[in-house]
Structure formats: C-alpha cells, structure tokens
Amino acid sequence: MDQTIVEGIIKKVMDQMGDAKTEGAARCGDAIPVELSGRHVHLCEEDIQELFGAPLTYVKELSQPGQYLCKERVRLIGPSGVIDNVAVLGPARPKSQVELSLTDARILGIKAPVRQSGDVAGTPGIVLTSGTGLAGLQEGVIVAARHIHMSPADAAKYGVADNQKVDVHMDGNRPAVFKDVIIRVHKDFRLAMHIDFDEANSCGLGKNARGKIVGLTQEA
Amino acid sequence: MDQTIVEGIIKKVMDQMGDAKTEGAARCGDAIPVELSGRHVHLCEEDIQELFGAPLTYVKELSQPGQYLCKERVRLIGPSGVIDNVAVLGPARPKSQVELSLTDARILGIKAPVRQSGDVAGTPGIVLTSGTGLAGLQEGVIVAARHIHMSPADAAKYGVADNQKVDVHMDGNRPAVFKDVIIRVHKDFRLAMHIDFDEANSCGLGKNARGKIVGLTQEA
Numbered sequence: 001m002d003q004t005i006v007e008g009i010i011k012k013v014m015d016q017m018g019d020a021k022t023e024g025a026a027r028c029g030d031a032i033p034v035e036l037s038g039r040h041v042h043l044c045e046e047d048i049q050e051l052f053g054a055p056l057t058y059v060k061e062l063s064q065p066g067q068y069l070c071k072e073r074v075r076l077i078g079p080s081g082v083i084d085n086v087a088v089l090g091p092a093r094p095k096s097q098v099e100l101s102l103t104d105a106r107i108l109g110i111k112a113p114v115r116q117s118g119d120v121a122g123t124p125g126i127v128l129t130s131g132t133g134l135a136g137l138q139e140g141v142i143v144a145a146r147h148i149h150m151s152p153a154d155a156a157k158y159g160v161a162d163n164q165k166v167d168v169h170m171d172g173n174r175p176a177v178f179k180d181v182i183i184r185v186h187k188d189f190r191l192a193m194h195i196d197f198d199e200a201n202s203c204g205l206g207k208n209a210r211g212k213i214v215g216l217t218q219e220a
Numbered sequence: 221m222d223q224t225i226v227e228g229i230i231k232k233v234m235d236q237m238g239d240a241k242t243e244g245a246a247r248c249g250d251a252i253p254v255e256l257s258g259r260h261v262h263l264c265e266e267d268i269q270e271l272f273g274a275p276l277t278y279v280k281e282l283s284q285p286g287q288y289l290c291k292e293r294v295r296l297i298g299p300s301g302v303i304d305n306v307a308v309l310g311p312a313r314p315k316s317q318v319e320l321s322l323t324d325a326r327i328l329g330i331k332a333p334v335r336q337s338g339d340v341a342g343t344p345g346i347v348l349t350s351g352t353g354l355a356g357l358q359e360g361v362i363v364a365a366r367h368i369h370m371s372p373a374d375a376a377k378y379g380v381a382d383n384q385k386v387d388v389h390m391d392g393n394r395p396a397v398f399k400d401v402i403i404r405v406h407k408d409f410r411l412a413m414h415i416d417f418d419e420a421n422s423c424g425l426g427k428n429a430r431g432k433i434v435g436l437t438q439e440a
Contacts, residue, residue, distance in 0.1 A: 102424070103323055114393060146394070173334060174334055174419075177387075177399070179395040179397070198422045201321065202396075202418045202419040202421070202423075203422075217395075
C-alpha cells in the first residue's frame with residue numbers, strides 16, 4: 001500500500017480524535033484574574049435597621065459593578081465560637097446572607113453547606129451583633145461555591161454558558177485544578193474568578209493570581 | 221482500498237496514541253486513604269528538656285509506624301498572634317520542626333514556606349512555650365508539602381518512585397485535582413495521603429476521604 005495513503009489515513013484519524021476531544025469543551029482562553037473573598041455579610045433592610053438603626057454607609061466600590069464595601073462591621077455568633085469585625089457589603093438585598101470559609105464555619109460551630117450566592121433555603125441560621133443592635137437569621141449561612149463572573153461577550157470568547165461548570169488550573173506554588181467552578185454570566189459582570197481563603201491557601205495563591213479554564217467539568 | 225486494512229491502520233494508530241498517553245505515567249490504581257494533618261510540632265531532645273524538663277509522654281500510635289501523639293502540648297507564639305494547645309508528636313527528632321497550615325501561619329504572622337518534612341534550612345523561627353518552659357527555634361516553621369506515604373510494594377503497584385510528583389483527584393463535595401503531590405517511599409510506611417486543613421476544606425473533604433492518582437505531574 002502506498003505510504004502517502006497510509007499517512008493520509010493516519011492524519012485523518014488524528015484530526016478526528018482531536019475534534020472528539022474538544023467537542024463540547026470550553027475553549028482555553030486567556031488566564032482569568034482570581035479574587036479572594038474573605039468572610040462577609042449581605043443584609044436585608046430589616047436586619048440593617050435592627051443592627052444599625054440607619055442605612056449602610058458606602059466606603060468603596062468592589063470589583064463587580066454596583067457592589068460596595070460598607071463602613072459598618074458585625075460580629076458573627078455561632079454555637080461554638082465568635083468572629084469579630086466582619087465586613088458588610090452593600091447594597092441591601094432581599095434576604096440576609098453570611099458567606100464563610102469552611103475554616104470559619106468550623107470556628108463558629110455551624111454546618112454551612114456549599115451553595116451559590118442567593119440559594120439559602122434550608123441553610124443554618126446565625127446571630128449577628130453590631131455593638132448597638134442584634135439580628136437573628138433563621139437561615140442564610142453558606143460557603144460560597146467557587147465561580148467565575150463574566151459578561152456575555154466573555155462567555156462567547158471562552159465557549160461557556162451561564163451555570164455551566166468548568167475545570168480551572170490555578171497557578172499558585174501548590175498547583176491544583178479546581179472542578180465544578182460555576183460560570184455566572186450577566187451583562188454587568190466583570191471578568192473575575194472568586195474563591196475563598198481555604199481554596200487560595202490550598203494552592204498557595206498570592207496577589208495577582210490567575211486561573212485558566214482547561215475544560216468543562218465531567219460528571220464523575 | 222480494503223476496509224479491513226483501513227480498520228487495521230486505525231486500530232494501530234489508536235493503540236499507539238494510547239501507549240503515548242500512558243508512557244511514563246503513574247498507574248491509576250485503587251483510591252488512597254487521605255489523612256488530615258492538623259498543626260503539630262516535632263521536638264529535638266534539647267527543646268524537650270527546655271519545655272518540659274522530662275521526656276515526652278506517649279499517648280497513642282499514629283498512622284505511620286513508630287510515630288505517636290504525646291500528652292504534652294505547646295503554645296506557638298509569632299509576631300502577630302498566638303495558637304494554643306498544639307499537639308506534640310514523638311519520638312524526638314534531630315531538629316525541632318513546626319508544621320502549620322497557611323491559615324495558621326497568617327494568624328501567627330510567620331511567612332512559612334511549603335517544604336517537605338525535615339527540609340527546614342533557612343525557614344522562619346518561632347517561640348514555643350509549655351506553661352513551665354520556653355524554647356526559641358531559630359528555624360523550623362514550614363507548611364508541609366502534600367505527600368503520599370507508601371511501601372516499596374505499593375510504589376510498584378502504582379507505578380511510581382520515591383520523590384516523584386503525581387496528580388491526585390480528591391473526591392470531596394468540591395472536587396479538585398491536587399498537583400505536585402510528593403511520593404514518599406519507605407519500607408515502614410503505611411499507604412496514606414497527608415494534606416492539611418486548608419487543602420481538605422478547599423475540596424470539602426469529610427471523614428474517610430480518598431484520593432486517586434490520575435498521573436504524574438507535568439512541569440508547567
């Protein structure tokens with residue numbers, strides 16, 4: 001058989017295998033800036049009144065447009081511990097929500113589940129104090145699921161869609177690939193991956209850390 | 221051209237690609253039990269005398285043969301914080317060593333590097349107290365690099381060698397693949413992967429967690 005025919009067939013097989021590998025997979029584009037989320041709370045209007053008796057005080061804009069850090073701070077009180085001086089983010093939300101790392105949750109003695117922001121039904125409650133006021137949350141304590149904010153244009157560029165889960169290679173000095181990283185697409189979102197400090201520490205991430213999408217997460 | 225010839229060629233190409241993929245790669249065997257290492261110290265004879273004025277008191281065997289938990293506890297004192305009630309492991313070692321998570325290091329205000337156990341040259345120092353004694357370490361504070369203890373028989377089974385680095389898929393509820401996991405082979409080692417609590421929390425590992433070797437870590 002002619003050698004060129006064999007080479008042609010081999011090339012065709014290789015090409016097809018290459019296609020099969022990338023089909024349905026996210027495109028590996030530019031690295032994505034990683035931001036570390038410390039513990040913080042979002043408050044509803046009623047809890048803001050109970051805690052501070054006045055509206056929240058704007059301090060500075062955060063990376064996602066419209067979100068801001070406030071001057072107010074709260075104490076988190078759980079069954080087995082207390083964490084002071086916790087950041088309050090504005091604006092007010094329909095429901096109060098407390099976002100912790102699993103390390104924080106262990107200190108407080110609260111079994112916080114890993115959830116997307118806003119998905120608080122059936123989660124544990126907590127007590128918040130401000131020095132002058134107190135608010136008891138029936139539910140709302142979560143560990144935020146790792147996620148990437150992006151605009152529709154970025155989603156198109158990376159070949160991903162809202163709510164898809166991707167694998168992301170983290171470039172710290174303890175390298176790791178995080179799976180189940182949720183894509184969140186909104187026209188107002190700025191490109192940023194959000195992880196907590198447990199996640200950052202586990203891969204030794206410093207400032208200006210970046211992550212690279214390496215594929216869609218395959219179901220185990 | 222005869223269809224069977226084409227199929228023969230395709231099979232040969234696929235086989236060769238399969239070989240190329242597994243060549244030099246660790247074999248993916250049974251899942252490996254994962255043990256979480258909390259912060260702890262190993263002490264040299266001199267520091268044991270300074271802290272306790274007496275030998276260490278055996279309490280119970282740990283997973284690696286010959287290593288044991290002691291009754292004694294120490295306080296860690298760093299530039300920006302203190303951590304109490306820290307476990308002391310026996311037997312005495314030639315050099316004292318303090319193993320922390322990056323979360324612990326941040327609390328103490330110590331820039332601890334990620335190192336293999338025993339590799340403490342040039343690492344930061346710390347002060348230890350016991351309630352009755354005090355020891356100042358010139359160096360010895362590390363974040364232990366994640367690793368897998370295994371016997372020579374296990375190393376053969378998994379197709380890996382001492383000091384190789386592997387990728388390990390962690391089966392927690394926040395799934396991840398840890399890279400640069402160091403293989404440590406010794407005839408007395410019992411099969412176990414050791415990670416710290418930052419790493420465990422980042423993948424939501426509970427009790428009886430397991431990891432699966434998925435390949436050798438490729439240099440980035």
